[in-house]
Amino acid sequence: MASDIIETSGLTRSYGEICALKPLDLTVPAGQWLSVMGHSGSGKSTLLNLLGGLDRPSGGSLRLGGEDLMTLSEDGLARFRREFVGIIFQQHHLVPYLTALENVMMAQYFHSVPDEAEACSALEKVGLGHRLKNRPGELSGGEQQRVCIARAIINSPKLLLGDEPTGNLDHQNTGMVMELLNELRAEQQFTIILVTHNRDVAAWGERIISLDDGVLVREERTGR
Amino acid sequence: MMAAQKLIALLLAWSGIAAALARYFPGRRKVLLLSCVCGFAGGMFLLALCKVDSPASIIRFSAGAAFLSVWMTALTALYRVTGRGGKSLPSEDIHPTPVFMASGAAVMSGLLAGAISVYLMVPKGGAALPYILTLGLASALFAGSAIALERFIPKIITLTTTATLTLVVSLLLFATSLTLQLDLFAPLSMKVMKFIHDFVHQFFESMLVPDHLFFRHDVWVYIGYLFSRGVGFWGGLLLWFAPVILVGVAIRLEPLPPVSHIRQGAERRKQLANFIRVRRNRLIVPGFTMLILAAAVYNSSYPNVEYWDPPPVVVTMNPSGMIVIPKKGEIDLEDGKLHKYLFRQKGREARFMILMTPNGKLTVTLDACAICKPDGYGQTEGAVICYYCKTLIPLETVGRPGGCNPVPLPFEVKEEGISIDALTILNRWGETVTSTSRIEGGGK
Numbered sequence A: 001m002a003s004d005i006i007e008t009s010g011l012t013r014s015y016g017e018i019c020a021l022k023p024l025d026l027t028v029p030a031g032q033w034l035s036v037m038g039h040s041g042s043g044k045s046t047l048l049n050l051l052g053g054l055d056r057p058s059g060g061s062l063r064l065g066g067e068d069l070m071t072l073s074e075d076g077l078a079r080f081r082r083e084f085v086g087i088i089f090q091q092h093h094l095v096p097y098l099t100a101l102e103n104v105m106m107a108q109y110f111h112s113v114p115d116e117a118e119a120c121s122a123l124e125k126v127g128l129g130h131r132l133k134n135r136p137g138e139l140s141g142g143e144q145q146r147v148c149i150a151r152a153i154i155n156s157p158k159l160l161l162g163d164e165p166t167g168n169l170d171h172q173n174t175g176m177v178m179e180l181l182n183e184l185r186a187e188q189q190f191t192i193i194l195v196t197h198n199r200d201v202a203a204w205g206e207r208i209i210s211l212d213d214g215v216l217v218r219e220e221r222t223g224r
Numbered sequence B: 001m002m003a004a005q006k007l008i009a010l011l012l013a014w015s016g017i018a019a020a021l022a023r024y025f026p027g028r029r030k031v032l033l034l035s036c037v038c039g040f041a042g043g044m045f046l047l048a049l050c051k052v053d054s055p056a057s058i059i060r061f062s063a064g065a066a067f068l069s070v071w072m073t074a075l076t077a078l079y080r081v082t083g084r085g086g087k088s089l090p091s092e093d094i095h096p097t098p099v100f101m102a103s104g105a106a107v108m109s110g111l112l113a114g115a116i117s118v119y120l121m122v123p124k125g126g127a128a129l130p131y132i133l134t135l136g137l138a139s140a141l142f143a144g145s146a147i148a149l150e151r152f153i154p155k156i157i158t159l160t161t162t163a164t165l166t167l168v169v170s171l172l173l174f175a176t177s178l179t180l181q182l183d184l185f186a187p188l189s190m191k192v193m194k195f196i197h198d199f200v201h202q203f204f205e206s207m208l209v210p211d212h213l214f215f216r217h218d219v220w221v222y223i224g225y226l227f228s229r230g231v232g233f234w235g236g237l238l239l240w241f242a243p244v245i246l247v248g249v250a251i252r253l254e255p256l257p258p259v260s261h262i263r264q265g266a267e268r269r270k271q272l273a274n275f276i277r278v279r280r281n282r283l284i285v286p287g288f289t290m291l292i293l294a295a296a297v298y299n300s301s302y303p304n305v306e307y308w309d310p311p312p313v314v315v316t317m318n319p320s321g322m323i324v325i326p327k328k329g330e331i332d333l334e335d336g337k338l339h340k341y342l343f344r345q346k347g348r349e350a351r352f353m354i355l356m357t358p359n360g361k362l363t364v365t366l367d368a369c370a371i372c373k374p375d376g377y378g379q380t381e382g383a384v385i386c387y388y389c390k391t392l393i394p395l396e397t398v399g400r401p402g403g404c405n406p407v408p409l410p411f412e413v414k415e416e417g418i419s420i421d422a423l424t425i426l427n428r429w430g431e432t433v434t435s436t437s438r439i440e441g442g443g444k
Helices: A044-051 A074-084 A100-111 A116-125 A141-153 A171-188 B002-024 B029-049 B055-082 B089-093 B099-121 B129-152 B161-176 B185-207 B213-226 B229-252 B265-281 B284-301 B422-438
Strands: A004-015 A018-029 A033-037 A059-064 A085-089 A159-163 A191-195 A207-212 A215-221 B313-315 B322-325 B339-345 B348-356 B362-369 B377-380 B383-386 B392-394 B406-408 B418-421
Touching: A004 A044, A004 A191, A018 A044, A018 A059, A018 A191, A018 A215, A033 A044, A044 A059, A044 A159, A044 A191, A074 A085, A074 A100, A085 A141, A100 A116, A100 A141, A100 B265, A116 A141, A116 B265, A141 A171, A159 A171, A171 A191, B002 B029, B002 B099, B002 B129, B002 B161, B002 B284, B029 B055, B029 B099, B029 B129, B055 B099, B055 B161, B055 B229, B099 B129, B099 B161, B161 B229, B161 B284, B185 B213, B185 B229, B185 B284, B213 B229, B229 B284, B322 B339, B322 B422, B339 B422, B348 B422, B362 B418, B362 B422, B406 B422, B418 B422
Parallel strands: A033 A191, A033 A207, A085 A159, A159 A191, B313 B339
Antiparallel strands: A004 A018, A004 A059, A207 A215, B322 B418, B339 B348, B348 B362, B362 B406, B377 B383, B383 B392
């Protein structure tokens, strides 16, 4: 039985009087693919930001990989993000004037030291071995998202967070990206938390939770 | 006030030594404190009981030997990382810290620091015991505090063996620079200047360079630079800082650890990044050591001492061409102090000085030497100092020719006073001093 990589208890996040996430108890076993669904403003991205150490909870407890994020300093949180988490955004957030290879190497640089051969290998793994020297503007949406995936996995994270990673992609590219994530998870054994509106995309996960107005309203197993 | 400043500087240097040793020998605080106190006390008593004529030379010799050991260690460290026996970080990180090593290092440092403190602070010929007790107490207090407070120094500041030795010796050199008699930098730059002078002289002698017109106007100008004061100073600086720079280079060149056996790329890179970070942090101590050595150079170049340097008394010659200065007039020539005189005649002038040495011998010399620009001399404890090159001339040797000694003048002691031939003074000044001042900014 895999140990839990995420443990939250009474986790909340408020912005002034608005409570974006109401007390949430959630455990995620290591290696699981969890999809988070919900309409806009339901608290999905808030939860993702908390799990990625991008934001601090207003209350409750949050343990990731055995580490209590509530007690970490800013430096500690930065180190934790650097070494533990990989994030894929809907908007890619690639540096436009760097090549695909340089974008991946930049993640290596902020983690430790750049290694060009390893970055090439990661891009080859996502099927972009022939696009190393292209800038993001010269890549299609699907290709850009694959660069993001290469960038997110280059530092061997234990937790991969995806915030609507296929939101801007067509059906074909969505399938390709999901297939790729599935292969990489099988190979590298990381945990995936994927936020999406799309039920087909959510169905790639082993477990789906639904949020509504900051409250966990439904949980289901997909049987994958 | 001056003594208090020196005492504080000395004790701070001593604290630095204790803290550096505490960082290098973790977990040996009690042993270190005990050894530091014993070493310092031992050094104080050894020097206080020392019956040799010049204890300064013993301290200078010890400090010089320590400086040489830093040179040797720095070169060894550089060879180790550039030669075939390149060693990576882990071997340097794990300090073998048996008790005897920690206590040995503390005792050795304490011996020298204690001796320096006695030389600096205890007045010659007075009762030494009260000073020794006070110094001992203060040194124990400072060392204890430094060892206790060392834990608050950021952990990223780590010390290699070489860097520790360099830091400790640099702090000792800083302590010696607090007094002219123990200072090593001024003699070092003087030796460099002398070496270059001798080398250039011998080179041109052996080359039998003809007195060609080209040499007169062009080449000699460039050769003149080799005889300028800057050559000795900058050459001395090079030798002074080189070991620390070499230590820094050796740290920078430490080879990366083998990581090819680590399968996961991120973990491999993380280990490399850790190594590079630690290696970079290790440069902090050599950088700090450079500052300490720079402070020692400053102390040496601008010594915090008061000189006895009276304004020259203008004298005239009598009809027989002699300058006669009474032994016991307004000025007592036998009071052991330096007395300066100025003689002018037909647009020519010369400065000379009269001094009674501690062994009761009256001496008459020019206020200049045969090597340096005629900046003159001042008197400090037990010596006169050449203002130009900062060389200390022991009072006993004033009146003897050679080196940076003031150029001696012939004189006679008569009933009415000391009698010196006026023309001889002017001529001797012209022969030696005028030629040394001809080269801009340089000695002869």
